[in-house]
Amino acid sequence: MKQDCILITGANGEIGHSLITKIYEQGNGNIVALDLSPLDSCLAECCCEFIQCNILDEAHLVEIFQDYHFTSIFHLASILSTRAEMNPLQAQKVNVQGTAILLELAAQQTLQMQYETKFIYPSSIAVYGFPTPEAKQQAGKVREDQALSPVTMYGINKLACENLGAYYGAHYRLLNEGKQAHHIDFRAIRFPGLISAITVPTGGTSDYGPEMLHHAAQGLPYNCFVRPDTRLPFMVMPDAVKSLLTLESAPRESLSQLIYNVTSFNPSAEQLAEITINAFPSANIHYSIHPARQIIVDSWPGDIDDSAARRDWGWTPDFDLEQAFQQYLIPQIHNRYHQGVTTVKVQE
Numbered sequence: 271m272k273q274d275c276i277l278i279t280g281a282n283g284e285i286g287h288s289l290i291t292k293i294y295e296q297g298n299g300n301i302v303a304l305d306l307s308p309l310d311s312c313l314a315e316c317c318c319e320f321i322q323c324n325i326l327d328e329a330h331l332v333e334i335f336q337d338y339h340f341t342s343i344f345h346l347a348s349i350l351s352t353r354a355e356m357n358p359l360q361a362q363k364v365n366v367q368g369t370a371i372l373l374e375l376a377a378q379q380t381l382q383m384q385y386e387t388k389f390i391y392p393s394s395i396a397v398y399g400f401p402t403p404e405a406k407q408q409a410g411k412v413r414e415d416q417a418l419s420p421v422t423m424y425g426i427n428k429l430a431c432e433n434l435g436a437y438y439g440a441h442y443r444l445l446n447e448g449k450q451a452h453h454i455d456f457r458a459i460r461f462p463g464l465i466s467a468i469t470v471p472t473g474g475t476s477d478y479g480p481e482m483l484h485h486a487a488q489g490l491p492y493n494c495f496v497r498p499d500t501r502l503p504f505m506v507m508p509d510a511v512k513s514l515l516t517l518e519s520a521p522r523e524s525l526s527q528l529i530y531n532v533t534s535f536n537p538s539a540e541q542l543a544e545i546t547i548n549a550f551p552s553a554n555i556h557y558s559i560h561p562a563r564q565i566i567v568d569s570w571p572g573d574i575d576d577s578a579a580r581r582d583w584g585w586t587p588d589f590d591l592e593q594a595f596q597q598y599l600i601p602q603i604h605n606r607y608h609q610g611v612t613t614v615k616v617q618e
């Protein structure tokens with residue numbers, strides 16, 4: 271009899287850190303964590319097994335699925351948007367091929383076990399694409415079905431994986447009569463930029479938000495790589511984890527779609543800098559625009575409409591802009607650096 275477990279790929283990443291910790295705190299230690307590099311020591315006690323594995327190593331993944339029955343899969347492993355532009359082909363392999371392999375294994379497991387494996391997929395605002403900053407401004411809050419013309423490899427990959435997930439969730443092996451009784455239960459969230467108090471991302475393009483804050487807290491100068499008027503939606507990591515776990519536990523019949531926007535606040539870079547300087551008055555923030563990264567954020571929406579998530583599964587963030595900084599980010603970041611705790615700089 272195989273052990274029932276939760277599989278989390280990209281365990282060492284930003285979301286992985288917080289999601290694993292939260293699931294463990296909720297009393298579920300049956301986590302199989304997977305990552306390309308050795309597991310961060312702070313996560314070891316939360317997982318029943320860690321497997322160092324490349325998401326493209328299909329043979330190894332097949333073996334892992336022979337040992338466990340995964341009730342839910344959180345597939346977090348991905349190459350983020352800035353890094354993906356540096357090696358688009360590699361990003362496409364990891365982001366799309368890696369996801370396709372995992373979806374296929376989840377679908378086969380679902381057929382064998384007659385149990386609809388939940389496949390929870392973090393998508394992104396990068397699936398949206400506006401040709402100009404004016405078009406972005408005019409669009410306002412973007413719904414899930416609008417402006418799906420991504421300009422980045424990462425956004426293209428995320429949109430492709432949403433479609434793959436929809437295929438595996440409803441049409442897998444269309445020609446195999448009688449085999450379609452059970453499909454995987456695919457659910458995706460389109461995340462805005464995420465800000466965590468305990469980790470700093472690498473390789474993303476919304477990274478100016480968390481970088482600015484973490485630099486200021488450590489007394490380091492920061493050169494923001496986007497214009498002061500740049501606006502993106504953001505949320506803090508505890509809300510990101512809350513959204514993943516709430517969507518995972520939502521009854522299937524309450525879900526009217528497979529893919530949901532979630533968001534909380536959408537400050538300009540200048541507003542983020544002001545809040546940061548208020549919290550850390552010695553902060554030294556300047557602007558040094560990176561033209562290509564500016565094009566990326568100009569193509570992403572300034573706000574997204576998450577009313578479907580609110581309606582279908584009761585989504586609501588715990589932290590608005592004020593609460594995010596005053597109750598979560600500033601106190602926790604302040605404590606960490608003053609206690610000499612180093613923030614984990616995560617690799618995707």
Ligand code: SER
Binds near residue numbers: 350352394424463477
């Ligand atoms: N935070 C991601 C990035 O910047 C977008 O979802 O790549």
